[in-house]
Amino acid sequence: MNQVLQNLQPRLADIFTHLHEHPEISWQEHETTQYIAALLREAQMEPHLFDDMTGLYVDIGNGEPKVGFRTDIDALWQEVDGVFKANHSCGHDGHMTMAIGTALLLKDMEHLLSGAVRILFQPAEEKAQGASALVEKGLVDNLEYLFGVHVRPLKELEDGTYAPALYHGAAKLFTGTIIGEEAHGARPELGINAIEVGAAIVEGLQKIWTDPNVSASVKMTQFNAGGSSTNIIPGKATFSIDARAQTNEVMQVITEGVERVRTSVEAMYGAKIDIKVDAHIVAALVHDAALQLMNAAIIDVVGEKACAPPVVTPGGEDFHFYTFERPHLKATMLGLGCGVTPGLHHPKMTFNQDRLLTGVNIITRAILRAL
Structure with a gap:
């Protein structure tokens, strides 16, 4: 041979x-x-x-x-x-x-x-x-x-x-859309600011707890909202979330955590948040x-x-x-x-x-x- x-x-x-x-x-x-x-x-x-x-x-x-x-x-x-x-x-x-x-x-x-x-x-x-x-x-x-x-x-x-x-390790790419309500910059109470909703999602992701003995992370990697006018509160945004975990079990915990963040932020702001999994690589x-x-x-x-x-x-x-x-x-x-x-x-x-x-x-x- x-x-x-x-x-x-x-x-x-x-x-x-x-x-x-x-x-x-x-x-x-x-x-x-x-x-x-x-x-x-x-x-x-x-x-x-x-x-x-x-x-x-x-x-x-x-x-x-x-x-x-x-x-x-x-x-x-x-x-x-x-x-x-x-x-x-x-x-x-x-x-x-x-x-x-x-x-x-x-x-x-x-x-x-x-x-x-x-x-x-x-x-x-x-x-x-x-x-x-x-x-x-x-x-x-x-x-x-x-x-x-x-x-x-x-x-x-x-x-x-x-x-x-x-x-x-395992990896998941989530993509999402936030539907809020546009408003004049002088009247924020009339709108639902998609940027503030996105910030709440980021804060929520930081509170997803997983087994500290297993390497894992979940973070927002893309966020797009607003146009060229700075006096308009944007009502729509798109975002991406990258999740990593060394085991499939911890990835499942992260996935459930992302869903909890979505539902809680929706309820807090009255916005509509759609999240889907674009790619899933298993451990x-x-x-x-x-x-x-x-x-x-x-x-x-x-x-x-x-x-x-x-x-x-x-x-x-x-x-x-x-x-x-x-x-x-x-x-x-x-x-x-x-x-x-x-x-x-x-x-x-x-x-x-x-x-x-x-x-x-x-x-x-x-x-x-x-x-």
């Missing part, structure tokens, strides 16, 4: 370069989907595309797949050198490269596989919507194990070290059996010294929705220590691409162990 891996390295470098230079945002990964499908067909595989969305999957081996690997395929939309554009600043170009490399490696040893493997190329991770779309299509229902991977910043993992699990649900398989695979490839402990990180990941919706899945994500700098989502983010081949080796061995 090592010789096959070495032969793959230049090809994977070319694949990464193409993916990095052709980023596409969530639900618009059309060229990316076609490019991956063409690579798989060229390697005598049969990729399955969707009629109603981007993304694809491929099965390798005989029978019903029991082991799966998932990669995300979308890019962020952000400002780079003064221009807003699609940009791979979260490592998905590297994740896709490792998934393709794993598929090529497994196809090469297909005659030796004791079962079938499903590789999922998932769209819209950055919108926290892609995993739910694949779950709804039943693509993980018959899987027993599901693995993933994510590049890690230097502050979490040293370059050349690898973690068998990533304990991401990691790592299965110990999957973690142990990944841990053994890391040691197989790089030895015990380069095998780091599981990483606890406040960031979120759509991957964990699979286990949230399908609790039978035994899942974990490989943390790839590849010197990500200056950090994830930075417009100029870079990492050590040489680690991608090691990632392919580790992921493949974890899959073989699971089979």
Whole structure:
């Protein structure tokens, strides 16, 4: 397998370069989907595309797949050198490269596989919507194990070290609208000031108490009200609330707290407040059996010294929705220590691409162990 891996390295470098230079945002990964499908067909595989969305999957081996690997395929939309554009600043170009490399490696040893493997190329991770779309299509229902991977910043993992699990936190994005009553600035008693209602919401959010032993936060991150006239009390405002928690249980406490704040502020001011959840990322649900398989695979490839402990990180990941919706899945994500700098989502983010081949080796061995 090592010789096959070495032969793959230049090809994977070319694949990464193409993916990095052709980023596409969530639900618009059309060229990316076609490019991956063409690579798989060229390697005598049969990729399955969707009629109603981007993304694809491929099965390798005989029978019903029991082991799966998932990669995300979308890019962020952000400002780079003064221009807003699609940009791979979260490592998905590297994740896709490792998934393709794993598929090529497994196809090469297909005659030796004791079962079938499903590789999922998932769209819209950055919108926290892609995993739910694949779950709804039943693509993980018959899987027993599901693995993933994510590049890690230097502050979490040293370059050349690898973690068998990533304990991401939960995240929720709430958006809301306040409907009060406009009035003249000289007659505030005739209006319901949307700005004052918003301030009361901020104060209420600060009074949501959660378990102090679990990292959590809830705060207003956007607020828009009023026009160019400063003598009008605004009657309407829009806002966003960002909530984070290291566990799903604490996120539920925060969610209930946001609803209490909404109803109490409505009653206090006589305003109408509508709040909805725009995005929900669940906290990691790592299965110990999957973690142990990944841990053994890391040691197989790089030895015990380069095998780091599981990483606890406040960031979120759509991957964990699979286990949230399908609790039978035994899942974990490989943390790839590849010197990500200056950090994830930075417009100029870079990492050590040489680690991608090691990632392919580790992921493949974890899959073989699971089979």
